[in-house]
Amino acid sequence: MPGLLDYVIGVVSFLLEISAVVFALYSKPRFRYALPAFYMLCTAVVQVGVWVCLEKYGVSSQEYFYVYYYTESLQMLAMFLVIIQLYEWIFLEMSMGRYIRMAASILLGVTGIFSFLVINHNRGQLSLKSIQFVVEFDQNIYFVGVVLTYLLWGAMLKLRETRTRLVQLVLALGIYFSTLAGIYALRNLFPAMEDPVLRWFPPFVAIWLPLAWSYTFARIPEEARQEPKQLLTPALAGKAS
Amino acid sequence: MIAALICVVSIMAFAHFFVSYTRTILVSTGGIELSPRVRELVGIADGPISAADFGRLLQLVHLCSETRDDRADIRAVGAYYNALRFADASLRPIVPRISAWLENERQRCSHFAAVALDRRIAHNLSIYGRQIAEGL
Numbered sequence: 001m002p003g004l005l006d007y008v009i010g011v012v013s014f015l016l017e018i019s020a021v022v023f024a025l026y027s028k029p030r031f032r033y034a035l036p037a038f039y040m041l042c043t044a045v046v047q048v049g050v051w052v053c054l055e056k057y058g059v060s061s062q063e064y065f066y067v068y069y070y071t072e073s074l075q076m077l078a079m080f081l082v083i084i085q086l087y088e089w090i091f092l093e094m095s096m097g098r099y100i101r102m103a104a105s106i107l108l109g110v111t112g113i114f115s116f117l118v119i120n121h122n123r124g125q126l127s128l129k130s131i132q133f134v135v136e137f138d139q140n141i142y143f144v145g146v147v148l149t150y151l152l153w154g155a156m157l158k159l160r161e162t163r164t165r166l167v168q169l170v171l172a173l174g175i176y177f178s179t180l181a182g183i184y185a186l187r188n189l190f191p192a193m194e195d196p197v198l199r200w201f202p203p204f205v206a207i208w209l210p211l212a213w214s215y216t217f218a219r220i221p222e223e224a225r226q227e228p229k230q231l232l233t234p235a236l237a238g239k240a241s
Numbered sequence: 242m243i244a245a246l247i248c249v250v251s252i253m254a255f256a257h258f259f260v261s262y263t264r265t266i267l268v269s270t271g272g273i274e275l276s277p278r279v280r281e282l283v284g285i286a287d288g289p290i291s292a293a294d295f296g297r298l299l300q301l302v303h304l305c306s307e308t309r310d311d312r313a314d315i316r317a318v319g320a321y322y323n324a325l326r327f328a329d330a331s332l333r334p335i336v337p338r339i340s341a342w343l344e345n346e347r348q349r350c351s352h353f354a355a356v357a358l359d360r361r362i363a364h365n366l367s368i369y370g371r372q373i374a375e376g377l
Binding site: 175 | 244245247248250251252254255257258259261262265268269313
């Protein structure tokens with residue numbers, strides 16, 4: 001059963017998710033960031049649902065595992081929608097909206113079908129015993145997020161994107177995905193480290209994204225701009241020159 | 242094999258994203274000139290602030306009462322500075338060329354801390370001035 005720390009982290013991340021929704025909807029221009037706000041709202045609702053299920057059925061029940069992994073897959077689909085919107089904003093001036101939407105629909109469809117088939121195929125095995133499968137599944141899903149965000153970041157640098165808000169939203173997303181993909185890969189590589197150390201990282205990382213987005217919506221005005229060249233690391237600066 | 246590859250790529254991507262994210266915070270203070278008051282306090286007459294001054298500056302920042310909500314920025318930059326120090330200690334023997342870049346980044350962190358200190362001192366002085374005026 002979850003301990004006190006699990007509950008504390010859960011409550012903190014829930015409050016941050018709600019604050020991110022409020023800041024996103026109330027920051028000017030109003031409702032421009034409705035999709036990121038919708039994603040955060042979904043995350044908060046899913047979190048409550050998972051906790052209710054956990055309390056009702058227990059951590060080792062089939063019900064809990066189904067709810068957890070189906071909702072996680074749905075949450076990832078919602079996150080991909082946010083990434084697609086970010087792509088659309090970046091490529092707005094290049095009139096590439098139609099191609100982005102087409103590529104995004106294919107990606108969403110494939111991810112949705114893949115997630116459903118994988119979980120359905122492992123229907124009888126979803127329990128604590130099959131934790132290895134679950135870790136591998138999450139690792140792959142988050143890695144797709146890393147790749148998409150990295151490509152987006154590369155495009156932003158290439159197109160000399162200056163909007164500070166967009167830059168911070170994308171970079172926060174990149175930190176979130178790369179940390180989770182790395183942690184799940186480590187859990188996959190070293191299953192013995194699961195309980196003492198690595199189990200604690202994903203909940204802490206879940207705090208990061210609503211915290212960073214709340215900060216961006218609350219503190220960075222829409223009209224803030226910065227020079228993209230100043231954000232390059234030495235490796236990227238070398239390639240750019 | 243795939244897990245190891247994903248792990249390495251994710252760590253590299255994380256480093257890129259983290260450095261760039263912290264830079265979005267540092268850039269906001271990059272062009273701000275330090276006041277003579279802070280220069281005198283830190284003990285530098287002219288020229289840029291030293292990377293090694295960061296710890297001392299941060300202590301001074303914490304001595305002043307908070308101005309706006311700058312705590313999150315200061316914490317993020319503090320974490321970045323510590324990561325840079327760790328990277329410098331562990332990478333210097335392997336990649337000596339990176340040392341100069343790391344030193345430059347740490348210097349930016351010190352400049353950020355000096356600007357934060359400057360703002361907090363100005364804020365404290367304005368509060369003090371207002372209290373004096375109200376007392377009269």
